[in-house]
Amino acid sequence: MLHEIAPHCLNNEYRPREAQNGDYVLYFTQRELALADGKVPTLENYATPGKLQYLFSLDEKALFLSENPPENAEMVPHRAIRQMEQPFAFAIGTALHLYGWYDKTRFCGRCGAKMEHSVSERAMTCPACGNTVYPRINPAVIVAVVCGNKLLMAQGVNMPEDFYSLVAGYLEIGESMEQCVIREVYEETGVHVRNVRFLKNQPWPFTETFMVGFVAEADDTEPICVQENEIRDAKWFDRDSLLPRTPDSVAIASTIIAMWQRHEF
Numbered sequence: 001m002l003h004e005i006a007p008h009c010l011n012n013e014y015r016p017r018e019a020q021n022g023d024y025v026l027y028f029t030q031r032e033l034a035l036a037d038g039k040v041p042t043l044e045n046y047a048t049p050g051k052l053q054y055l056f057s058l059d060e061k062a063l064f065l066s067e068n069p070p071e072n073a074e075m076v077p078h079r080a081i082r083q084m085e086q087p088f089a090f091a092i093g094t095a096l097h098l099y100g101w102y103d104k105t106r107f108c109g110r111c112g113a114k115m116e117h118s119v120s121e122r123a124m125t126c127p128a129c130g131n132t133v134y135p136r137i138n139p140a141v142i143v144a145v146v147c148g149n150k151l152l153m154a155q156g157v158n159m160p161e162d163f164y165s166l167v168a169g170y171l172e173i174g175e176s177m178e179q180c181v182i183r184e185v186y187e188e189t190g191v192h193v194r195n196v197r198f199l200k201n202q203p204w205p206f207t208e209t210f211m212v213g214f215v216a217e218a219d220d221t222e223p224i225c226v227q228e229n230e231i232r233d234a235k236w237f238d239r240d241s242l243l244p245r246t247p248d249s250v251a252i253a254s255t256i257i258a259m260w261q262r263h264e265f
Ligand SMILES: [Zn+2]
Pocket: 108, 109, 110, 111, 112, 113, 126, 127, 128, 129, 130, 131
């Protein structure tokens, strides 16, 4: 899964320090990331990095955000990060999550004053009213709905026609993860689930999400009724038949589908 980068280690403690040669210095726009000579840029690639924001460290190297692009920058879309080799897919993805949070936390949501970085922790504080804001992580569930040897998968309206994945959705205020599983599966497919059990979890920085994976049981004779504004199709797939195209290997959906194929649940 995306965060499994051993023997590499992402150290997310907030211990800011000066950037040194060899440290990764990242320049993002709202849609793109800058590469330098086809690689993740380091401090040496910048003539004028501007003010740098410390993020975290990857093994012995720190990562920073820069206000300015590197020399000879080649801009690539954010989605290219997922295709990078590890540990960069995870580390640069996590940096993108923080870039998005810093970008949206420049002004206080309560009083409109310019926010300042806390000196002691990864938080933005308002010097006028004291409002403190931490990085936002949106919890979501993803669920393998099973009935005997069958798995229910759905095709989102934005997915290609031959692509299916597990039912997923964001946690609403005031509900538990298990309640969210029951609600999301019913809303998206019209199917009632029971015996909801935890399987795996994973940070998914590309959508500022934390994914929590479950398995739940359902009855395959219950009629499927998809939520048409989100889901184009949903159907049962047999464990022994050929599966459709499913999410790539860094996604938790892929791990859970592989567990099901290996009869782990
Ligand atoms: Zn304020």
